[in-house]
Amino acid sequence: MNFQIATLLGQDGLTNGAIYALLALSILLVFTVTRILLIPLGEFVTFGALTMAAMQMGKTPKLEWLLLGLVLIDCALDIYQQIKRHIDRNKMKMVALKLGYAVIIIALLNNLSLSEIPMIAQIALTLCLIVPIGPIIYRLFFQPLADAPALVLLIVSIALHVTMVGVGLLLFGPEGARTQPFSDTGFRLGAVLLKSQTLWVILVSIFLIVALFIAFERTLYGKALRATAVNRMGARLQGISPIFAGKATFALAAFIGSASGILIAPITTLYYDSGFIISLKGFVGAIIGGLVSYPIAAIGAVAVGMIEAFSMFWASNYKEIIVFTLIIPFLIWRSMNSHNVEDDE
Amino acid sequence: MKSRNLIIIVLVILAIAPQVLPTFQITLLNYIGLYALVVLGLVLLTGVGGMTSFGQAAFVGLGAYSSAYLTTTEQLPSWLAWSAGSPWVGLLIGLLLTAAVALFLGALTLKLSGHYLPLGTIAWGISLYYLFGTMSSMGGYTGISGLPSLSLFGVLLDKGEKIYYLIWTILMVAVWITSNLLNSREGRAIRALKGGQLMAESMGVNTFRSKMVIFLISALFAAISGWLYAHTQRFVNPTPFGLSMGIDYLFMALVGGVGSVWGALLGAGILTMLKQWLQDWLPLVMGGNGQYETIVLGLLIIFMMQRSPGGIWPLLVKLAPASWRKQNHIKITSSAAELPRRDLPQKGKLILEACNVTRRFGGLVANNQMNLKLHAGEVLALIGPNGAGKSTMFNQLSAVDTPSDGEILFLNQSLKGKSSRQVAHMGMSRTFQHVKLLTTMTVLENVALGAHMRGNKGIISSALHIEREEEQRLLKEAQYQLERVGLGEHLYTEAGSLSLGQQRILEIARALCADPCVLLLDEPAAGLRHKEKQALAELLKKLRQEGLAILLVEHDMDFVMNLADRIVVMEFGEKIAEGLPEEVQSNPAVLEAYLGGAE
Numbered sequence: 001m002n003f004q005i006a007t008l009l010g011q012d013g014l015t016n017g018a019i020y021a022l023l024a025l026s027i028l029l030v031f032t033v034t035r036i037l038l039i040p041l042g043e044f045v046t047f048g049a050l051t052m053a054a055m056q057m058g059k060t061p062k063l064e065w066l067l068l069g070l071v072l073i074d075c076a077l078d079i080y081q082q083i084k085r086h087i088d089r090n091k092m093k094m095v096a097l098k099l100g101y102a103v104i105i106i107a108l109l110n111n112l113s114l115s116e117i118p119m120i121a122q123i124a125l126t127l128c129l130i131v132p133i134g135p136i137i138y139r140l141f142f143q144p145l146a147d148a149p150a151l152v153l154l155i156v157s158i159a160l161h162v163t164m165v166g167v168g169l170l171l172f173g174p175e176g177a178r179t180q181p182f183s184d185t186g187f188r189l190g191a192v193l194l195k196s197q198t199l200w201v202i203l204v205s206i207f208l209i210v211a212l213f214i215a216f217e218r219t220l221y222g223k224a225l226r227a228t229a230v231n232r233m234g235a236r237l238q239g240i241s242p243i244f245a246g247k248a249t250f251a252l253a254a255f256i257g258s259a260s261g262i263l264i265a266p267i268t269t270l271y272y273d274s275g276f277i278i279s280l281k282g283f284v285g286a287i288i289g290g291l292v293s294y295p296i297a298a299i300g301a302v303a304v305g306m307i308e309a310f311s312m313f314w315a316s317n318y319k320e321i322i323v324f325t326l327i328i329p330f331l332i333w334r335s336m337n338s339h340n341v342e343d344d345e
Numbered sequence: 346m347k348s349r350n351l352i353i354i355v356l357v358i359l360a361i362a363p364q365v366l367p368t369f370q371i372t373l374l375n376y377i378g379l380y381a382l383v384v385l386g387l388v389l390l391t392g393v394g395g396m397t398s399f400g401q402a403a404f405v406g407l408g409a410y411s412s413a414y415l416t417t418t419e420q421l422p423s424w425l426a427w428s429a430g431s432p433w434v435g436l437l438i439g440l441l442l443t444a445a446v447a448l449f450l451g452a453l454t455l456k457l458s459g460h461y462l463p464l465g466t467i468a469w470g471i472s473l474y475y476l477f478g479t480m481s482s483m484g485g486y487t488g489i490s491g492l493p494s495l496s497l498f499g500v501l502l503d504k505g506e507k508i509y510y511l512i513w514t515i516l517m518v519a520v521w522i523t524s525n526l527l528n529s530r531e532g533r534a535i536r537a538l539k540g541g542q543l544m545a546e547s548m549g550v551n552t553f554r555s556k557m558v559i560f561l562i563s564a565l566f567a568a569i570s571g572w573l574y575a576h577t578q579r580f581v582n583p584t585p586f587g588l589s590m591g592i593d594y595l596f597m598a599l600v601g602g603v604g605s606v607w608g609a610l611l612g613a614g615i616l617t618m619l620k621q622w623l624q625d626w627l628p629l630v631m632g633g634n635g636q637y638e639t640i641v642l643g644l645l646i647i648f649m650m651q652r653s654p655g656g657i658w659p660l661l662v663k664l665a666p667a668s669w670r671k672q673n674h675i676k677i678t679s680s681a682a683e684l685p686r687r688d689l690p691q692k693g694k695l696i697l698e699a700c701n702v703t704r705r706f707g708g709l710v711a712n713n714q715m716n717l718k719l720h721a722g723e724v725l726a727l728i729g730p731n732g733a734g735k736s737t738m739f740n741q742l743s744a745v746d747t748p749s750d751g752e753i754l755f756l757n758q759s760l761k762g763k764s765s766r767q768v769a770h771m772g773m774s775r776t777f778q779h780v781k782l783l784t785t786m787t788v789l790e791n792v793a794l795g796a797h798m799r800g801n802k803g804i805i806s807s808a809l810h811i812e813r814e815e816e817q818r819l820l821k822e823a824q825y826q827l828e829r830v831g832l833g834e835h836l837y838t839e840a841g842s843l844s845l846g847q848q849r850i851l852e853i854a855r856a857l858c859a860d861p862c863v864l865l866l867d868e869p870a871a872g873l874r875h876k877e878k879q880a881l882a883e884l885l886k887k888l889r890q891e892g893l894a895i896l897l898v899e900h901d902m903d904f905v906m907n908l909a910d911r912i913v914v915m916e917f918g919e920k921i922a923e924g925l926p927e928e929v930q931s932n933p934a935v936l937e938a939y940l941g942g943a944e
Contacts (some may be wrong), residue, residue: 144651156650163643317479324468
């Protein structure tokens, strides 16, 4: 291995690592607030990437039907619940707003010539299409189970992943897709050639991480979510709605997931089922952080990316095995530190 | 109709099925049998033991690949040359390999709590799948073909309807073994894993061992299924051993009913048929030929989890007429020999002693320089206002917690470094302030768990039910203790349906079942009615008479003053008084602690 190869691999590792770090952070966020291990996070990644790809090919992404379907079910449930109790004017306004939003997005998708609008508009449309799916999924699948044992939540999470992979196949087909890079220029730093997309990924990741940090440290809503993560019952008694917390974290997860997909789509070809392995690597990072520590999880995730890139060079066939056996030392470390027999549930 | 007759009918139907069904249906039944064997292991692991595994498919792969490699390779290693590529040797090696891998993975992951175990199983499930795919000696992703058919007693099992009998016989034996195991001393320990580990440990159960046992059994069931699969298909590649199949196995268990052995069969049957049916119909509806059935199956699981997390089997049981549902309880024969009893120490001998015990939690000193002595044939009461540090003291005395300074001597041995299980073996038995029962088990079974240390028959004799004599003795002891505490008419009631007071009494019976020399009772009279309290006091007096040492943490002053020989009063983590009940009652420090001083 010479210096040039090492820098190339290092860039790859850093790019992937940055994505895994983003995913690890949203996994942690969702887990601490709702106790759900969000396995389907990877599907948001593929949805984001494949929607972008469809737009750039000038096709209307079929994901609009998923959004429309979910919004319709969500609104139908809202109306049904109101009829059963009493009709609340404000809530009816919300229903109209949700329906209006879906209609506007779909109208935009069908009337713009999607391949010609600027990339920033494509990205915005993709995010507008996918992010609302997150909270609706929480409402339909997890909200009725808010008090269920953690195991049930995990199983629903896995089942949701299985379903979403199927939906991905139905909507995007079995072909893989890759999108145009954000910009074409490369940078030269001394003897090292930096790919522009690498820089984009790293910069956007850092920006998002800092933005999340500020949001959680400085804003009231961020603090409310943190309070829920620390003590669910206590937060509830302080008037923080667990439903709000769940929907908000799922919206954030959908946002981070699809943004990650958009970021890496120019680098790797993604298929409808590529998301699982990607999100699992985020999980490896999250586990290294012990499912509690954000900074350690982020560092762990970057390490996962690096190890993956370099094992690609040394033993490409065993890449996945190396990455997934990576968590075993951490599991051993955990098991050595967990001395007491715990009585969960 | 008895459930036994129902089983016979099912067996007869299974026996004649290959004679009347077309080949395609038999193939389907073969698959159901193979899957059910894996799912049965999951029922044991997840439903009974409370440990979720997504990695069972990897064990299936180990079983399949071991035999596939050994029966097709040109060059057997020289130490295996004698086997001449026999599938039966393949099975043996496969089982040994699986057991070794399972022991290794179990040692790594079974101590983990909560989410780490399922995540760990996902990780190894994926790793083993890629390993099968990348090892060129195993045929890579294309796999190994040309496996020999099995032959048994000279009959070549080369057709679906022939191997059908082998698959279903093995499955039925596995069901029999599993239900035997669950219905035994070891089985009670296994059933305590879900929600009762702390309690089981203090009854002398090695919970880690129990976890490992069911983990091994489920891995071995999976390996046998893989071996059968390999020689039914006569071809293996990595696909059926990947994580998605591991997820499917868990889904089967959940749909059928993860708490019951029959749920395994039901789940494997329903999901296999449904998948088959969806694969036929969905492409017609949706166009194209993708695996759209996953959408439906995923949604189905979510719906099940929201509406009926116990699966379909419990629903069926609820629908069945009451006479079918009636469980056959083991009859306790009065001729069973009594269990040997421990020789109690002589009355007045020092049993348990706390020497200058201090316990700090960070800056908080919960116990400061506590001293107390408990003798055989004595009732010592530990009292004090709320927050006085009684529970901390109790936890240290029962080896759940360790003192920061000072030490606790039990029968002249320091408790430092001893687990609650070891202490239980030394003769200490306890009850819990917050009742810890296995609510779905019968009262008798709960109490018999207390006698766990007094039996020694292992897993294999439990699985084959050749330990019935010992089981009778254990149950008889449990019955005796229950009658002694006055719960004799509730032997077969579900423990969860007793009143709180009765549940506390049950805990005492369970503690007595362990044949202790010292009994630690944490607020035994809380929630009891007046008559029940009197009966409890009578019982404790009788036990004292027999020479037991009894330590009591209690709030009920009447109860304490009439029963205790000596009383230790605590406040703010320190002992403020000790002595006879009358002395303590008139002690000014105690009066101030309880009633407040005159300012």
